Amino acid sequence: MTTTESSSVAATRGEARRQATADSVYKPKDGLLLEVDDLFVEFHTDDGVAKAINGVSFDLYQGETLAILGESGSGKSVTAQAVMGILDMPPARITGGQVRYCGQDLLTMPDEQRRKTRGPEISMVFQDALSSLNPVFPVGWQIAEMFRQHRGMNKSDAFERAIKLMQRVQIPAAKERVKAYPHQFSGGMRQRIMIAMAIALDPAVLIADEPTTALDVTVQAQIMGLLQELQEERQMGLILITHDLGVVADVADKIAVMYAGRIVERADVYDLYRQPAHPYTKGLLESIPRLDLKGQNLAAIGGLPPNLMRIPPGCAFNPRCRYAQPLCTQDRPELREVLPSREAACHFSEEVLNG
Amino acid sequence: MGKYIVRRLLQMIPVILGATFLIYAMVFALPGDPTAGKCGERPCPPAYVAKFREEHNLNDPLLVQYGKYLGKLAQGDLGTSFYGIPVKEELAKRYVTTGKLALMAVAWETLIGIFAGVLAGIRKGKFIDNLVLVSTLLVISIPVFVIGATLQMFLGVRMGLFPVTVSSQATFYELLLPSFVLASASVAYIARLTRANMVENLRADYVRTAIAKGLTRRRAVGLHTLRNSLIPVVTYIGVDIGALLGGAIVTERIFNIQGVGGFLFRSIGARDGVAVVGTVTALVVVYLFANLLVDLLYGVLDPRISHD
Numbered sequence: 001m002t003t004t005e006s007s008s009v010a011a012t013r014g015e016a017r018r019q020a021t022a023d024s025v026y027k028p029k030d031g032l033l034l035e036v037d038d039l040f041v042e043f044h045t046d047d048g049v050a051k052a053i054n055g056v057s058f059d060l061y062q063g064e065t066l067a068i069l070g071e072s073g074s075g076k077s078v079t080a081q082a083v084m085g086i087l088d089m090p091p092a093r094i095t096g097g098q099v100r101y102c103g104q105d106l107l108t109m110p111d112e113q114r115r116k117t118r119g120p121e122i123s124m125v126f127q128d129a130l131s132s133l134n135p136v137f138p139v140g141w142q143i144a145e146m147f148r149q150h151r152g153m154n155k156s157d158a159f160e161r162a163i164k165l166m167q168r169v170q171i172p173a174a175k176e177r178v179k180a181y182p183h184q185f186s187g188g189m190r191q192r193i194m195i196a197m198a199i200a201l202d203p204a205v206l207i208a209d210e211p212t213t214a215l216d217v218t219v220q221a222q223i224m225g226l227l228q229e230l231q232e233e234r235q236m237g238l239i240l241i242t243h244d245l246g247v248v249a250d251v252a253d254k255i256a257v258m259y260a261g262r263i264v265e266r267a268d269v270y271d272l273y274r275q276p277a278h279p280y281t282k283g284l285l286e287s288i289p290r291l292d293l294k295g296q297n298l299a300a301i302g303g304l305p306p307n308l309m310r311i312p313p314g315c316a317f318n319p320r321c322r323y324a325q326p327l328c329t330q331d332r333p334e335l336r337e338v339l340p341s342r343e344a345a346c347h348f349s350e351e352v353l354n355g
Numbered sequence: 356m357g358k359y360i361v362r363r364l365l366q367m368i369p370v371i372l373g374a375t376f377l378i379y380a381m382v383f384a385l386p387g388d389p390t391a392g393k394c395g396e397r398p399c400p401p402a403y404v405a406k407f408r409e410e411h412n413l414n415d416p417l418l419v420q421y422g423k424y425l426g427k428l429a430q431g432d433l434g435t436s437f438y439g440i441p442v443k444e445e446l447a448k449r450y451v452t453t454g455k456l457a458l459m460a461v462a463w464e465t466l467i468g469i470f471a472g473v474l475a476g477i478r479k480g481k482f483i484d485n486l487v488l489v490s491t492l493l494v495i496s497i498p499v500f501v502i503g504a505t506l507q508m509f510l511g512v513r514m515g516l517f518p519v520t521v522s523s524q525a526t527f528y529e530l531l532l533p534s535f536v537l538a539s540a541s542v543a544y545i546a547r548l549t550r551a552n553m554v555e556n557l558r559a560d561y562v563r564t565a566i567a568k569g570l571t572r573r574r575a576v577g578l579h580t581l582r583n584s585l586i587p588v589v590t591y592i593g594v595d596i597g598a599l600l601g602g603a604i605v606t607e608r609i610f611n612i613q614g615v616g617g618f619l620f621r622s623i624g625a626r627d628g629v630a631v632v633g634t635v636t637a638l639v640v641v642y643l644f645a646n647l648l649v650d651l652l653y654g655v656l657d658p659r660i661s662h663d
Contacts, residue, residue, distance in 0.1 A: 086566045118569030126567075131560040134579050135659055136586075149570050181658040197568065 026102035026121055026204070033204050033237040034060040034083070034122075039097035041078055041261075043308075044090060050308040052078045054261040055097070057335075060205060060237040065228075067240045067248040067269070069284070070258035073305050076241045079258070080207045083239075084124050085114050101205070119150050123203035125227075127210040129190035133182040139193045140166070140178030146200040165196040169226060188219035192226065199230055206231065207239045212247060224251055245288055249273060257281050260306050260316035263335060265344045277344035277353050279321045315346070323348045356654075359662040360647070367643045374639045375428070375632060379421045382628040411437065411629065424632065433633035437625065442633035445618060449602075450637075452525040453614040456606075457599035459527075459534035460541070464592060468542045469585070472549020476584070477576060479554050487550065491543035503536040503609040520611040533610040537603050541595050545588055552584035559583070586656045590649055597645030601638045 041053040053075045060066050070076045081087045083099050085106060099106045101121060106114055126132040134142060143165055144158035153161070159178065166174035169192040182190055191211060198206060208227060212220035228251050231238045242248055248255060248269065255272050257265040257280065265278035276282040283301040303320040306312055312319055318328040327347055338349040346352060390399045390407050399407075407413075412420050427434060433442040475487035494502070510532060511519040517532040556562065557580055565575035602616025615634065622630035654660045 084567055086563055115569050115571065118567055120569070124567045126560065126564060128560060132564045134561040134565070134583070136582050136657060137579075145570070146568060149568070149574065183659050194564075 024121070026104070026117075028062060028102050028204065031062040032059060033062055033102065034239075035098070035100040036079070036083060037098040037100065039079065039082060039099065040095040041075070041082055041087070042093050042095050044093060048309045051311060052092075052261050052308055053082065054311075056258070056261070056263055057097075058256055058263065058266070060239060062204070062237055063231070063235040064254065065231060065238040065240060065252045067242060067252035067255045068258060069242060069245065069248060069255055071243055071305055073308065074258040075261040076243075076258050077209055078261075080124065080209050080239065080241050084122060084207060085118060086124075116150070119146055119203065120201040121203055122205040122207065123198040123201070125191070125194050125198045125206065125208040125211045128214050129187065129194045130182060130214075132194060133190060135182055138179045138181055139185070140180075143193065143197045143200055146197060150201055161200070162196075165200055166193070168199075169193070169196045169230075171196075187215050188223060191215060191219075191223050195223075195226065195230070199234070199236075202234060203236065205237045205239065207241070209241045210243070211240075213242075213244070220247065227251070245284060257284070260311050261308065262316065262345065264317065264346070266335065267342045267344075271339075271342055275353055277338050277342055277349045278317075278346045279323045279348075279352055280317050281344075282352055283320075323351060356662050360651070363647050363650070367640075370643060371636065371639055372425075375425070375636050376421060378632050378635045379424065379628070380417060382626075382631050383417050383420070385626060385628075387626050407437075424629075428636065433636065434629040436622065436630040436633075437627045442630050445630070446615065446634060446637055449613060449615045449618050450600075452521075452612060453600060453602050453616070455525055455527075456530055456534050456537060456603065456612065456614060457596060459530050460538035460599055461592060461596055463535050463538035464541045464545050464595065467538075468545025469549050469588060471542075471546040472588075473553055473581065473584075475546065475550040476553025476557070479550075484550070487546055491546050494539050494543040499536065499540060500605050500609065502539050503533075503606055506532060506536055507609060521613075523613050525612065530612075533606055533612060536609070537599070537606040541591075545591060548591060549584060549588050552587060553580060556580045556583045586653070589656055590653055593645060593649030593652060597642040597649075600641045600645065 036056060036058050039053055039056045040051075043050040043052055056075070056079055058066065058068075068076045068079065078087070078092070082092075082094060083106070087094070094107060097107075101117060106117065109117075133139065140159055140162040143162035144153075144155070147153040147158040147161050148155070151158075163174050163178050166178060171177060171189055171192055177185075182193070185193065191214075195211075206227075211227065212223050215223060224247060227238065227240075230236070240248065240252060252269045255265075255267060255269050256263045257272075257278065259280050265272065265276065265281045267277065272281065273285065276285055280301070283299075286299040287301060289298055301320055306316055306319075312329070314327075314329040314332050315321070315324075316332075318324045321328065323346070325347070331347070333345045333347045335343045335345045336349075338344045338346075338353065344352075390404050394400070394403065412423050415423070424434065431443075433446070435441050436445065471487045471491075475484040478484050507519055510516045518529045521529045521533060557576070559580075561583075562575055562580050565579045566572075570579070600615075602614050602619060603612075604616040604620050606612070607614045607617040608620070615638070619631065619634045619638075621627075622634065651662070654662045
């Protein structure tokens, strides 16, 4: 694809976004797209109740990239699914909080109204594109389905749009491959198709749940680059969910670090990397392998993440924390401003910041 | 694709040879005299027996008999039964009835089986799911002759809703009840198969994607989930068509249907070797083609399977 074609496609897409915004009943106020406010999610299983999310709050503005960082079971994917409205309920249960999109609470919205936000307003890219795409339908058909369902477009028009999107996400020979099936593509190409599908209707918010985890390192960089490019082109709010600190560094504006279903630290990306304010973040940063420390043992965070059915009292991180004091086992630290525009949930953030 | 079909067709030749030889050898080894009972209460005159044995090559050794039979078979001649009827004609006539019966049975399987399975699958653990699971278990555990005779008794004789026997015309109405009886076990299997696949596929990532795309639940379940869940079901139905076209000995006897199954049963009873081998050969060929069709269909239904 030549650059002129690419820019003309980009131009028409940008126009489409403006059109979509003009038609949409959802108008962001001062660029504020999404407010997650004190969200609680539990999973009710035969073994007991797992408290997956325990009071998560964050905001997302137009053109902003928020990275949610955490290890498996920290609640980052559950947060994304709750925002998206695709949690399996039961076993999941949202026990508190609000998710407001352009001021309207998605959680109390009628189902049909909520469904119509998925795709045109908020959209999602999943981790494993092979299992996330339907194996028995051609990829172009799956992309075109967005236009057919939400825009009532006819088959051939929708296919035309699908081809344009495939070109936009740089799939070679898009016209020829529009009728190919997911298994006929490489992992990176499949993820591009997922992305094309997610951005088809110019959503205001894009959630990417570990979009590069299943990919080769070189492909990872390409996919992240593509996401960043699309986000800038369309001024989307991007939520990037990952456990990979390296992936976040180049792309994100803000980072929220999650642990045991809570946000334990929130900061601009540079501040957080330069000077973490929470012992957990500090531990994570120290556990990144570094070339200049070759031959030394890798610093790891001892212990395991807590069982979500039995989260320790006080600070959930206290059994693994080297700053822990008796206070930490009794009193749960709330997220507080430890420096200007920096928040951490730790009694001893000042100590962590200074050393 | 074309190469694949040619290869499969060539593979049929040894299977047909092997199957016909096995059947031929087994009929050859059967005790009893085919001329017994042909001449009323008394034994047949020796002259008649000698002529009969000569006509049907019964004095030759097994391999010679089989060779002669194969020679005729290669010319499309299935032989003449001991009763003097050309086997081909008899089969052609009876296959019309068996085909109708099989087709109607498949219609029952598809309609009721898939419908019940989908309903149970999307309401897993609810009343309708348990109802389907228990009733299918019941149907599977009751032998078909019990189901057949019971339905014939109540719906046919007592309530007079359906004809009790099937005439030689084998009309649609006459075959309604027999085809349902014939399909009953498969209906239960298909319901369970569909249910299991629905339950599994509803948890699949691509269904989550479908929901995240903002598709209606009807579309996410009825199109994305169902399309994947039906792949093994269609395969089962295909294999079942092959089996049903082999005739239904029990059901045909209960309802007095003039089908292939009854003919085969009667021929075995009469030691009518030519008719048995001819019929079985036809059944084997039909079954092989049904299987080939299923495999080709599989490739169409599931794009991940390639026949190249």
